[in-house]
Amino acid sequence: MGVLLRRLMSAFRRDRFDRELREEMQLHLDLRAAELREAGLEDRDAGAAARKTFGNVLLLREEAREMWGFRFLETLAQDLRYAFRQIRENPGFTAVAAATFALGIGANTAIFSLVDAVILRPLAYRQPERLFVIHEVVPKFNFGMFLPVNALHFQQWQKHGDSFEQMALLNGITVNLSGDGDPERLPAARVSPNLFAILGVQAQVGRTFLSDEDQPGRAKVVVLSNELWRRRFNADPGVINRTINLPGGAAQIIGVLSATFRFPKLGQLYGMAIAADRPQLWIPLVLDNSDLRPTGGYNFATIARLRAGVSPSKALAELNAIQADTENLLPEKYDLRAALVPLQDQITASPGRV
Amino acid sequence: MLILQTLTRHGRLHGFEIANAIQSRSDDVLRVEEGSLYPALQRLLIQGWVEGEWGKTEDNRRARYYRITSPGRKQLERELARYRRVSQAISRILQPV
Numbered sequence: 001m002g003v004l005l006r007r008l009m010s011a012f013r014r015d016r017f018d019r020e021l022r023e024e025m026q027l028h029l030d031l032r033a034a035e036l037r038e039a040g041l042e043d044r045d046a047g048a049a050a051r052k053t054f055g056n057v058l059l060l061r062e063e064a065r066e067m068w069g070f071r072f073l074e075t076l077a078q079d080l081r082y083a084f085r086q087i088r089e090n091p092g093f094t095a096v097a098a099a100t101f102a103l104g105i106g107a108n109t110a111i112f113s114l115v116d117a118v119i120l121r122p123l124a125y126r127q128p129e130r131l132f133v134i135h136e137v138v139p140k141f142n143f144g145m146f147l148p149v150n151a152l153h154f155q156q157w158q159k160h161g162d163s164f165e166q167m168a169l170l171n172g173i174t175v176n177l178s179g180d181g182d183p184e185r186l187p188a189a190r191v192s193p194n195l196f197a198i199l200g201v202q203a204q205v206g207r208t209f210l211s212d213e214d215q216p217g218r219a220k221v222v223v224l225s226n227e228l229w230r231r232r233f234n235a236d237p238g239v240i241n242r243t244i245n246l247p248g249g250a251a252q253i254i255g256v257l258s259a260t261f262r263f264p265k266l267g268q269l270y271g272m273a274i275a276a277d278r279p280q281l282w283i284p285l286v287l288d289n290s291d292l293r294p295t296g297g298y299n300f301a302t303i304a305r306l307r308a309g310v311s312p313s314k315a316l317a318e319l320n321a322i323q324a325d326t327e328n329l330l331p332e333k334y335d336l337r338a339a340l341v342p343l344q345d346q347i348t349a350s351p352g353r354v
Numbered sequence: 355m356l357i358l359q360t361l362t363r364h365g366r367l368h369g370f371e372i373a374n375a376i377q378s379r380s381d382d383v384l385r386v387e388e389g390s391l392y393p394a395l396q397r398l399l400i401q402g403w404v405e406g407e408w409g410k411t412e413d414n415r416r417a418r419y420y421r422i423t424s425p426g427r428k429q430l431e432r433e434l435a436r437y438r439r440v441s442q443a444i445s446r447i448l449q450p451v
Contacts, residue, residue, distance in 0.1 A: 055387030063393040
């Protein structure tokens, strides 16, 4: 048994400790007095003489108690009682102090979350400095603030632009997942099949999408996040080819992303506040005619990979030229433009507009 | 050191017996405040060099009997060695010329 342990155990039996020490000392005094009586002293004198040779009983007891560290515990208990009394008597001060702590801790947490997201985990994509988010700008609507992307405009950029290797359209939905366990609502992303190629990300198990899997009429397929795969499917590699029930019907699981793959909350990809979480499921974005109206339907985010050797400002100029042509498809003049933001800046909300 | 040595010699003693043993052994030269024995015993208990156990005296009173432990014996050896070194040094210095 260690010294510390002995001290601690004794602390819980302080009364007993005191009683025993007192008893021990009393015995000593009695025996000494008896000895002196035998030597011929009067009762009273014997007791006094015994006490005299013994020394100051109270002081010695105190000394023994201190040796065990009780003094420390008693002082601590006193301090705590005082602290609680102060808290009760000064609720205003306490509230201010608590709020100060809360804010301090909160700010710290926020900053460290940010540091974690920004510095400790830079985008783990291939050549992330060439990844950009494209926004629409329609000054006539909202004084030049960013808008999400219209799918038809996106197709014009794809068709007529040359500055980007590839670009992908995506948006978030919430799906009810059923089959294999309890039904649950999950954030999902509908994405162009080339999104993973743009990011330079491969599946850990199975595959990601084929380039034509966004065409209407194709069999429904789904890619799982690693987290969902571990949580709901026990990290079973045999999930590939299994089907799960999604709102649009049964979909075949074709792949699982790696645990190191991190994707921002979808809301972070838009130029305006949109609540959309980190996707747990990925399904191909199949566009229908209602998505391909020339105006309205500003519903999507766009991630594009800039071609090597092309400057972002040149790419933006090209996008704006295409937007000007796209105006011809619109019923009236909107002064349509585009904005280009590095993906990293978009996610960290730092001002990095090209 | 004195307490540990006394317990090594006598085995199992209560406080009063320890005090008496030390005094008689030293021919009453070492006659400190007897009570200071008790804080000292507490210190040895904390260190684990002695252990205490309640028992009955000859005239049937409760008393705590102390016994040296094996860490206590080691400690005693260390202290004796140190004491011998110091006392030899002192006696060499004090040797008549």
